[in-house]
Amino acid sequence: MTLTSFIQAAVMPGVDAPVEVRQFPRPQLEPGAILLETIYSEVCGTDVHLHHGHLAGVPFPLIPGHVSVGRVAETGGEVLDLDGIPLRAGDVITFLDVHETCGKCWYCTVAKASTRCPSRRVYGITYGANEGLLGGWSQAIYLKPGVKTMRLPANLPPERFIAAGCGLPTSVHAIERAEIKLGDNVVIQGSGPVGLSAVALAQLQGAGQVIVVGAPALRLAMARAMGADVVVDISEFSPAERVKRVKALTGGRGADVTIEATGVPAAVREGMQMTRDAGRYVVVGQYTDVGEIELNPHWDLNRKHLEVRGCWGSDFSHFYRGVRVLARYGDRFAWDRLISAEYSLDQAGQALADVAALKVVKALIKP
Amino acid sequence: MTLTSFIQAAVMPGVDAPVEVRQFPRPQLEPGAILLETIYSEVCGTDVHLHHGHLAGVPFPLIPGHVSVGRVAETGGEVLDLDGIPLRAGDVITFLDVHETCGKCWYCTVAKASTRCPSRRVYGITYGANEGLLGGWSQAIYLKPGVKTMRLPANLPPERFIAAGCGLPTSVHAIERAEIKLGDNVVIQGSGPVGLSAVALAQLQGAGQVIVVGAPALRLAMARAMGADVVVDISEFSPAERVKRVKALTGGRGADVTIEATGVPAAVREGMQMTRDAGRYVVVGQYTDVGEIELNPHWDLNRKHLEVRGCWGSDFSHFYRGVRVLARYGDRFAWDRLISAEYSLDQAGQALADVAALKVVKALIKP
Amino acid sequence: MTLTSFIQAAVMPGVDAPVEVRQFPRPQLEPGAILLETIYSEVCGTDVHLHHGHLAGVPFPLIPGHVSVGRVAETGGEVLDLDGIPLRAGDVITFLDVHETCGKCWYCTVAKASTRCPSRRVYGITYGANEGLLGGWSQAIYLKPGVKTMRLPANLPPERFIAAGCGLPTSVHAIERAEIKLGDNVVIQGSGPVGLSAVALAQLQGAGQVIVVGAPALRLAMARAMGADVVVDISEFSPAERVKRVKALTGGRGADVTIEATGVPAAVREGMQMTRDAGRYVVVGQYTDVGEIELNPHWDLNRKHLEVRGCWGSDFSHFYRGVRVLARYGDRFAWDRLISAEYSLDQAGQALADVAALKVVKALIKP
Amino acid sequence: MTLTSFIQAAVMPGVDAPVEVRQFPRPQLEPGAILLETIYSEVCGTDVHLHHGHLAGVPFPLIPGHVSVGRVAETGGEVLDLDGIPLRAGDVITFLDVHETCGKCWYCTVAKASTRCPSRRVYGITYGANEGLLGGWSQAIYLKPGVKTMRLPANLPPERFIAAGCGLPTSVHAIERAEIKLGDNVVIQGSGPVGLSAVALAQLQGAGQVIVVGAPALRLAMARAMGADVVVDISEFSPAERVKRVKALTGGRGADVTIEATGVPAAVREGMQMTRDAGRYVVVGQYTDVGEIELNPHWDLNRKHLEVRGCWGSDFSHFYRGVRVLARYGDRFAWDRLISAEYSLDQAGQALADVAALKVVKALIKP
Secondary structure, rough: OOOOOEEEEEEOOOOOOOOOOEEOOOOOOOOEEEEEEEEEEOHHHHHHHHHHHOOOOOOEEEEEOOEEEEEEEOOOOEOOOOOOOOOOOEEEEEEOOEEOOOOOOOOHHHHHHHHOOOEEEEEEOOOHHHHHHOOEOOOOEEEOOOOOOEOOOOOOOOHHHHOOOOOOHHHHHHHHHHOOOOOOEEEEEOOOOOHHHHHEEEEEEOOOOOEEEOOOOOHHHHHHHHHOHHHEOOOOOHHHHHHHHHHHHHHHHHOEEEEEEOOOOEEEHHHHEEEEEEEEEOOOOOOOOOOEEEEEEEHHHHHOOEEEEEEEEOOOOHHHHHHHHHHHHOOOOOOHEHHHHHHHHHHHHHHHHHHHOOOOOOOEEEO | OOOOOOEEEEOOOOOOOOEEEEEEEOOOOOOOOOOEEEEEEEEOOOHHHHHHOOOOOOOEEEOOOOOOOEEEEEEEEOOOOOOOOOOOOOOOOEEEEEEOOOOOHHHHHHHOOOOHOOOOEEEEOOOHHHHHHOOOEEEEEEOOOOOOOOOOOOOHHHHHHHHOHHHHHHHHHHHHHHOOOOOOOOEEEOOOOOHHHHHHHHHHHOOOOEEEEEOOOHHHHHHHHHOEEEEEOOOOOOOHHHHHHHHHHOOOEEEEEEEEOOOOOOOHHHHHHHHHEEEEEEEEEOOOOOOEEEEOOOHHHHHHOOEEOOOOOOOHHHHHHHHHHHHHHHOOOOHHHHHEEEEOOHHHHHHHHHHHHOOOEEEOOOO | OOOOOOOEEEEEEEOOOOOEEEEEEOOOOOEEEEEEEEEEEEOOOHHHHHOOOOOOOOOOOOOOOOEEEEEEEEEEEOEOOOOEEEEOOOEEEEOOOOOOOOOOOOOHHHHOOOOHHOOOEOOOOOOHHHHHOOOOOOOEEEEEEOOOOOEEEOOOOHHHHHHHOOOOHHHHHHHHHHHOOOOEEEEEEEEEEEEEOOOOHHHHHOOOEEEEEEEEHHHHHHHHHHHOOOOOOOOOOHHHHHHHHHHHHOOOOOOOEEEEOOOOOOOHHHHHHHHHEEEEEEEEEOOOOOOOOOOOOOHHHOOOOEEEEEEEOOOHHHHHHHHHHHHHHOOOOOOOHHEEEEOOOOHHHHHHHHOOOOOOOEEEEEO | OOOOOEEEEEOOOOOOOEEEEEEEEOOOOOOOOOOEEEEEEEEEEEHHHHHHHOOOOOOOOOOOOEEEEEEEEEEEOOOOOOOOOOOOOOEEEOOOOEEEEOOOOHHHOOOOHHOOOOEEEEEEEEEOHHOOOOOOOOEEEEOOOOOEEEOOOOOOOOHHHHHHHHHHHHHHHHHHHHHOOOOOOOEEOOOOOOHHHHHHHHHHHOOOOOEEEEEOOOEEEHHHHOOOOOEEEEEEEEOOHHHHHHHHHOOOOOEEEEEEEEOOOOHHHHHHHHHHHHEEEEEEEOOOOOEEEOOOOHHHHHOOOOOOOOOOOOOOOHHHHHHHHEEEEEEEHHHHEEEEEEEOHHHHHHHHHHOOOOOEEEEEOOO
């Protein structure tokens, strides 16, 4: 494929409105910008959420697709990579979807919590199609000046990168917050892309046992392929039974570390109860507001001496570390098998439907 | 007072049964044990809880009083202090109420979470009167071999030590978990002994502003005397207004660190909402089970990137550090003023009633 | 004083060349820039070092003065403070001397070690006079767009801010690296501005004892005024005696935490030996290359299970936290007394000489 | 083999005196003690050191062998494992060689640095043969009451456990101190048992690249088999070339984390220089005093913002975590191949000689 003067992109016109392919003029590049010819972009659970209006403030019409990989088509003057080497047409790169983390505000400078920077904007989520080719379900993506890019390492094919997709930096961040120690018992709640990447990463932190609590069977099979020691199917066991099962597998104590990646509020109390006294619980899957939960602060938190850590978004370090790990350990784990299906731009609506129905572990768009 | 062959002690016969003074024979000492002539023992909120049966497994009849200070009356052979110097009759010492942390179990050795050691027993709480003089509301206390003692430093009078009392090691532990940084905005929820000590300790961590949310007026006046910059009376403001007030005092963001020391379950969600994104929340006051709470895991936890840390009990390091800090900074803060009233053994029931009614900040027993 | 169309500044023409006052045209402001009318600027030990050519790469001629406080004279369009409020003429502000930390490079984004960002430039040190009014020994300072500013809090007079000066953010950083715990024994090596601020900050971390090892008598008196419990005059004791003295003051073990702020290489091994096994040692005073040291990696490091942390520069969080702490605790410690003398621009050379001769604790320039 | 009333053991009579087999009476067991029939014991570099008198305070005559695995022959009454299950004759267990960490002293309770507890005694190193069968080069080992034991997991054969040997808990401790992050560049200095285990463990922390700097060729081949990406033979490159090589492999910056496991003092400065600015350097190999080094505190430490951590000994958590990791990941790494040769008690002297000559990676004693 060679880019022409018109670029095709799949567009969500609004909440629950059918996805349609639209044509955009090829943009002029500002100095420092990059036009990226898309090789692959991802369809993830977040895209389903935003299509249904579960996220506030999405600027429809929208070109979805926050994690993508492509070939440099053109640069606005000289643009350097992280090592100071100029990017050239044909170079295969990816980029951090989160842009405009300001580096100046109180959250960036004092709290050093850049994922809470109020200026951050996200490709394919909070940048709308009216602002440009700022999503990955498109023949080309416009990378604004300053977007943080990364060359794919030689031993990391684009297929494997996109297979890990946005679940990888998110799970790198969750694993960083989890501080797993060598030999720890680790529970992963949820068997979607974030949970499955976390299964591999828990082993790359030296977990002594990895237990996945999730569904359906297809995804639990993937969890096993990723190295989980035990899987617990939530369709077969009640929450109380699940907690009991985890305790039985961990000397009666519960997991040293539990990572929640489910999107289901009720999972949170269950996860606290699956975790041992003085253990650590990371909550990364409560990405949208789907309701309240109950818990008992004496038993579930204070007496347990439990540590609970919310985990929001990811920054460039998580993205960078994810790519490094994928290049080094990609052969060891079954990341490639996370992709169940490829879709063209025309089929983007179908891709969304298949993801929503959990028919696939991961869908990708190949424009 | 000199100890005779009979020792008087105030005893709780059972749940809600009136406290009465009983007489015990003076014990024979095992090698390594110490008989301590009590100078002061404390009456704390926990004693009210256990009198009302809110704690499971209390072995009535009970001699309450977990934190005490006294004079060595006799030792079972040579007993050394922490620096290897023998303790002698007349030495003024205190001791860690938590004993028999085993140092061998999985929690002690692998998790390094000794406050969750299943073997731990607590003077005045989980040791009953049938096992000996194992509580402080007594003319003498039997320190079993291996109980961890500490000499009072020369510049720390017993009055000041007992004024800080058991709230001090608990708040030292909470402050350790809080990881306050220089200049942080800190909210303390609760103005009882733990909360009030935490006000002083937050300043000893360099907090930039200390806000206390509590009641009643007497205790809030004490909070001010301890150095609080702002007090918020919960009898005057609704929970939503309290959250709003804290945000207004912290540039709209909320506290960098919040410490809960209330005993009221509803305080937990309120505290999470008072804390800024990517802040830290320590829950130390949910010592008994008083019910469930609701919260929203998306807004209150995950999107906030919040860190929530339960904090249970304390170990010898907290006790030791508390004594050191009290000796060094006792003049600077109003710890002495935490004591509102002294009671004899005969008046122990009245002391309990006054503490329950919040008539006093802190009561102490002088046998 | 009102700024006219010509600005006077004290200039170092080159290594060891006499400081002279020169006149510069009042600059035109780019959008986002600020012209700051200097109230005070500081003379610090670094200025002596760079005058003598101990720092590589200083772009003479230079207007020295890296930490300063002033009044906004003019802004290039609307310029916002950290809370988003526009800065107006007359506002009293200070600013972080380190600029152009890039926020994009590997050190900024992956290592999160911005004080090692290769792009950073420092007012009064690595920006030369040929690039503009980029140092504080001047009637006015040109703050480039993006320079991080901070309003002085209402309860922090400019005199107190400049008294703490550049030693404050540096010592905030060192204290952050030191992770002092409540009740710790802390040794500060060095009694210059960084060491003296560290004395106060160690108390604001709840140190149980602060020991200062330094000279001369004037500065040790200041150390006492800042709250040091013990001072050890290096002109009276040999290195071995100093180590012995510290051990005697700390139960024979050595300090829990030692902070080096001397500029003398030999202090490093001595500091390691003053620190207890499994303690922590922060090295912040080795700002220039003054030679090699010997040490024994078995005894001084490995067997001690010692942690040694170099500490370079400071970032905006340290600056911000320092200002917060100074506003809250400025009355409690003797920061104001660190200033021994004020000098006009004409007297800048004399100020340098007095600092070099340790005649003053701190000198400041009042243009 | 069945134990008889006489137990044979290999004994070092004194410094450099030939190892000889002696006969000891089978001991009577105190309550809580265990008599362990040795399956394997290890010969490690430390045994060479102590034979040559490099360690002070070794109580000759000595039965060496600090890490061992065996079968329970007899117990002194009921002895429970960590999960509270009684140990029975025939159970295959191992034990922590470090005993009598007191749990009461200042280092154990306040500093929480139990590897610096002055009471600790070590099987095969600081317990002499005159005190009993307290070393592993013996048909049987007397485990005193309270010695911390651990059952070998079902999937961990004794051969694999002893292959990892004492290098494993030591390297677990070093890795814990190293705090490797996903994708980090890691240098291991030294290719002995500790270094080789660290190569595997660095991968179990998700290192992005593992570089081993060591010798001789046999051990570097083992390093490759353990998963090292690059090996640098110190017999082929000068120290300066080695530093340059590491920088070339790490984008010019140096390693994120370096672990020293060489025993050679000069390695320490080289390792500091191999590590990037704001990186971390763990020194675990300086087990004996072999002399002084020079370094430049400005360039090597302060300006680098480097963190240097000595690492002494190991505690039960390191031992426990090592066993868990070995059971879970033993198939993935070449631990089994670390054993080059088995020796009988008679051949113990030869075993020592072969280890000293680096003829074998690891030798073991099979009594």
